[in-house]
Amino acid sequence: MIPAPNAFQSGVSVRSVSKSFGQTRVLSEVSLEVGPREFLTLLGPSGCGKSTLLRIIAGLDHADEGSIALGNQAVDGLLPRERDVAMVFQSYALYPYMTVAENIGLPLLMRRTRSWQRLPLIRRLHPVARAAAGTITRDVRRAAEALQIEAFLDRKPGQLSGGQRQRVALARAMVRNPRVFLMDEPLSNLDAKLRVAARAEIAELHRRSGVACIYVTHDQVEAMTMSDRVALMMGGEVLQVAPPAEIYDRPAELRVAEFIGSPKINILPSTVRSDGGVDVPGGVLAIRSGLPANTAVSVGVRPEHCDVADGGIRGTVRHRENLGSDLFVHVETVGEHRIIARAAPEIIDSVPPGATVSLRPRPDRALLFDRAGRRL
Amino acid sequence: MIATRHLPFAVFRHVVLAAGAVVMLAPFIWLLSLAVKPADEIFTTDLRLLPLKWDAERNFTEAFNKVPLHRYLLNGVIVTAAIFTMQVLVALPAAYALAKLRFGLAKPLFALVLLGLLIPGHVPAIPHYIMLSHAGLLNSYPALVLPSIISVFGIFWIRQFFRTVPDDLIHAARLDGLSEFSIVWRIMLPAAMPALVAFGILSVVFHWNDYFWPLLVVTSPDMAMPALGTVYLRNTEAGTDYGPLMAGTAIITAPLVIAFLFAQRRFIEGMTLTGLKG
Ligand SMILES: Nc1ncnc2c1ncn2[C@@H]1O[C@H](COP(=O)(O)OP(=O)(O)O)[C@@H](O)[C@H]1O
Ligand SMILES: [Mg+2]
Numbered sequence: 001m002i003p004a005p006n007a008f009q010s011g012v013s014v015r016s017v018s019k020s021f022g023q024t025r026v027l028s029e030v031s032l033e034v035g036p037r038e039f040l041t042l043l044g045p046s047g048c049g050k051s052t053l054l055r056i057i058a059g060l061d062h063a064d065e066g067s068i069a070l071g072n073q074a075v076d077g078l079l080p081r082e083r084d085v086a087m088v089f090q091s092y093a094l095y096p097y098m099t100v101a102e103n104i105g106l107p108l109l110m111r112r113t114r115s116w117q118r119l120p121l122i123r124r125l126h127p128v129a130r131a132a133a134g135t136i137t138r139d140v141r142r143a144a145e146a147l148q149i150e151a152f153l154d155r156k157p158g159q160l161s162g163g164q165r166q167r168v169a170l171a172r173a174m175v176r177n178p179r180v181f182l183m184d185e186p187l188s189n190l191d192a193k194l195r196v197a198a199r200a201e202i203a204e205l206h207r208r209s210g211v212a213c214i215y216v217t218h219d220q221v222e223a224m225t226m227s228d229r230v231a232l233m234m235g236g237e238v239l240q241v242a243p244p245a246e247i248y249d250r251p252a253e254l255r256v257a258e259f260i261g262s263p264k265i266n267i268l269p270s271t272v273r274s275d276g277g278v279d280v281p282g283g284v285l286a287i288r289s290g291l292p293a294n295t296a297v298s299v300g301v302r303p304e305h306c307d308v309a310d311g312g313i314r315g316t317v318r319h320r321e322n323l324g325s326d327l328f329v330h331v332e333t334v335g336e337h338r339i340i341a342r343a344a345p346e347i348i349d350s351v352p353p354g355a356t357v358s359l360r361p362r363p364d365r366a367l368l369f370d371r372a373g374r375r376l
Numbered sequence: 377m378i379a380t381r382h383l384p385f386a387v388f389r390h391v392v393l394a395a396g397a398v399v400m401l402a403p404f405i406w407l408l409s410l411a412v413k414p415a416d417e418i419f420t421t422d423l424r425l426l427p428l429k430w431d432a433e434r435n436f437t438e439a440f441n442k443v444p445l446h447r448y449l450l451n452g453v454i455v456t457a458a459i460f461t462m463q464v465l466v467a468l469p470a471a472y473a474l475a476k477l478r479f480g481l482a483k484p485l486f487a488l489v490l491l492g493l494l495i496p497g498h499v500p501a502i503p504h505y506i507m508l509s510h511a512g513l514l515n516s517y518p519a520l521v522l523p524s525i526i527s528v529f530g531i532f533w534i535r536q537f538f539r540t541v542p543d544d545l546i547h548a549a550r551l552d553g554l555s556e557f558s559i560v561w562r563i564m565l566p567a568a569m570p571a572l573v574a575f576g577i578l579s580v581v582f583h584w585n586d587y588f589w590p591l592l593v594v595t596s597p598d599m600a601m602p603a604l605g606t607v608y609l610r611n612t613e614a615g616t617d618y619g620p621l622m623a624g625t626a627i628i629t630a631p632l633v634i635a636f637l638f639a640q641r642r643f644i645e646g647m648t649l650t651g652l653k654g
Contacts, residue, residue, distance in 0.1 A: 058547070058551060080550040091542060091544050095549075095563060096566075096567070097566035106549075110558070111553050115558075
């Protein structure tokens with residue numbers, strides 16, 4: 001976080017990494033390129049292999065196949081400590097018997113002193129060891145100030161709140177200017193309000209550090225708000241790597257479209273008509289698909305691209321969710337397909353449960369997927 | 377209200393516990409009682425806890441005069457401390473490897489540790505004796521210490537405790553630049569403190585009170601461990617003088633009892649293995 005102008009900066013390359021635990025294939029052929037100053041989020045449901053990938057990058061676990069490079073250096077044979085990466089764990093993993101200052105200072109102590117200089121008496125008396133201790137105290141204080149935890153330096157982690165512990169974990173990672181930050185769901189143990197504040201703060205700290213960051217989360221809001229790019233993982237594969245807006249507007253496949261966006265995108269099983277439009281349950285969409293007639297496709301329409309307006313798909317209101325800023329209307333069309341449409345909260349009285357309404361998806365925003373789930 | 381409802385049970389519980397305590401404590405109380413009685417009161421037929429004539433001073437001075445009690449106590453401290461230190465030096469890295477490192481031999485090695493738990497300590501006594509004899513080490517501190525430095529129980533016990541330490545803590549330490557040995561001493565040792573204290577008490581009590589092994593390898597009285605030392609009190613010349621014998625036994629038991637009283641809470645903590653919190 002203390003930007004050193006000559007600090008060695010590098011990105012991360014993950015090249016066709018595969019990993020199995022016993023019979024279970026956890027990662028298959030994962031490849032990723034992370035730029036030198038980029039904030040890349042690994043987004044995916046829990047159990048999809050995000051933490052495993054992070055551990056492999058850090059050297060804490062070994063890939064069965066594939067290789068990892070930091071900058072231009074292949075690091076496959078290197079121990080975790082030789083890779084110069086810093087990691088923030090979901091559980092924070094603070095050393096419970098050390099004070100906050102000792103927790104933050106430990107990575108510096110291990111790097112700036114030799115083992116004999118850490119022996120009890122020498123630590124106090126040897127000039128080199130004492131000089132190192134001085135620089136460590138100074139850097140620990142600076143890191144603590146950046147994260148506003150300097151008041152807790154003498155406490156043990158057990159005496160801190162969740163938010164404070166999370167800051168200590170961040171300080172410990174940032175204090176030593178690593179080549180790359182790895183963060184494994186660092187906000188998932190915080191309450192909702194703290195999480196929003198911490199999101200902005202981590203993004204800000206990352207910008208100042210100027211170091212690549214791989215941030216793991218299963219929370220799409222974190223991914224959308226913090227990242228330069230998002231890598232969407234599922235079942236041990238990377239499905240798409242793209243900036244947040246692109247992954248939202250132009251998902252590469254159906255699974256991506258369904259994972260991103262809340263409420264979930266509406267998927268309508270449809271058929272291409274001979275006039276170029278598409279038959280959807282309960283109506284017709286004027287899309288120029290360019291596909292041959294009778295091709296089976298899935299049409300994806302996000303709730304905000306589906307207006308409650310006359311002359312569209314007819315259906316019955318089943319449920320309403322008023323968030324104050326938005327109103328989500330759940331509508332059932334023929335064949336018991338549910339479509340969620342976003343509307344202005346003011347119209348809530350005109351769409352009571354049981355009422356018949358008409359929905360008009362915007363054809364220009366509709367997404368078409370083939371039967372294999374690829375976007376057309 | 378709850379207290380009154382359960383009153384009969386509470387009384388019953390306390391009576392049972394008190395009876396148990398009396399049974400356990402009776403020999404010690406009797407020992408203390410004999411240690412302060414003059415010789416002619418020891419063999420009277422009436423049961424009396426306190427002596428008619430206090431003779432504590434003579435019994436205790438006699439105990440120190442007849443045999444070098446202080447020497448036995450010193451031997452006890454040196455040997456039990458050396459054994460425990462070495463046991464920790466061996467057991468901690470071994471337990472860490474068995475609990476947290478993934479390597480091909482981890483399972484068979486742990487099976488060997490479990491097997492070791494099943495073998496009574498007396499079984500390897502003769503081979504140990506022969507080895508020490510060939511090394512010319514009989515009747516020395518090494519003879520008392522060396523056979524005990526590998527405690528399979530200690531390895532097993534601490535390994536179970538290490539299993540409760542989260543992997544992330546070790547991962548963080550590896551990234552922070554700690555070697556595997558630094559992880560053992562800087563991260564795992566403090567985490568295992570309650571287990572170590574409990575193990576330490578067991579180890580010290582066992583070796584302080586051990587009679588069998590010192591009897592085998594010790595030939596001169598100045599190498600005797602406390603338990604063996606009291607026997608020298610008994611064997612001295614014309615018949616046994618029970619007053620000084622009991623006084624000597626009281627002195628030799630006292631350090632353990634006092635240590636236990638001080639460490640009682642940590643001991644119970646370790647025994648119940650509450651594990652890591654926070
Ligand atoms: N050490 C391990 N041994 C066996 N299976 C594991 C191990 N670590 C992770 N897994 C399995 O690998 C899969 C991916 O785990 P993980 O990388 O933690 O997922 P995520 O972080 O995305 O939630 C899970 O199904 C998990 O059960
Ligand atoms: Mg995870």
